[in-house]
Amino acid sequence: AQKVTQAQTEISVVEKEDVTLDCVYETRDTTYYLFWYKQPPSGELVFLIRRNSFDEQNEISGRYSWNFQKSTSSFNFTITASQVVDSAVYFCALYPYSWGKFQFGAGTQVVVTP
């Protein structure tokens, strides 16, 4: 079965705090792709990052960083020094190569207050 679990429904932080979003996935495929998307109140999902199952290198992009650990089937996302503009719902997604479909997690609502 293909499954993505985002256990945190909502996270509230004060501006400049760091926030980490958890994502745990399940798949039997050895080749798969992981993604993070941001959905601001406007509704459009914005692509943030793709990770391949054969590349566990962590990545940093500005205030965003991602930690991929195959041993724990996790692909966590950290926003450093959060800003009000980071307020959105964040989705983790999985694409197992042989399944050929994207499986999204339930999403985590991030609320950043000034």
Added chain:
Amino acid sequence: KAGVTQTPRYLIKTRGQQVTLSCSPISGHRSVSWYQQTPGQGLQFLFEYFSETQRNKGNFPGRFSGRQFSNSRSEMNVSTLELGDSALYLCASRSQGAALSSYEQYFGPGTRLTVT
């Protein structure tokens, strides 16, 4: 490059009617997928089209159908609308091919459908 566009952005229909939603992918993208997003069920995959053929589908009743045209534009149709069909319908496109980036989906702004 222009992003994914969806029309209309908002729609109000009555139960029992049918509706057609339209999606224009990013230029050069040949794969188009449709998703239904509701507060209770989250983001659910409806179907994916590639080169005018449905390549994959989710677990939705036959009232939900789609098609893709030769220019990669896609339409989604829902017949005999039910109250539970009220949702945000999102379209996503990707380039398809051997490159790893071809697995990256880019979403449109969505069509907010309200069934009364």
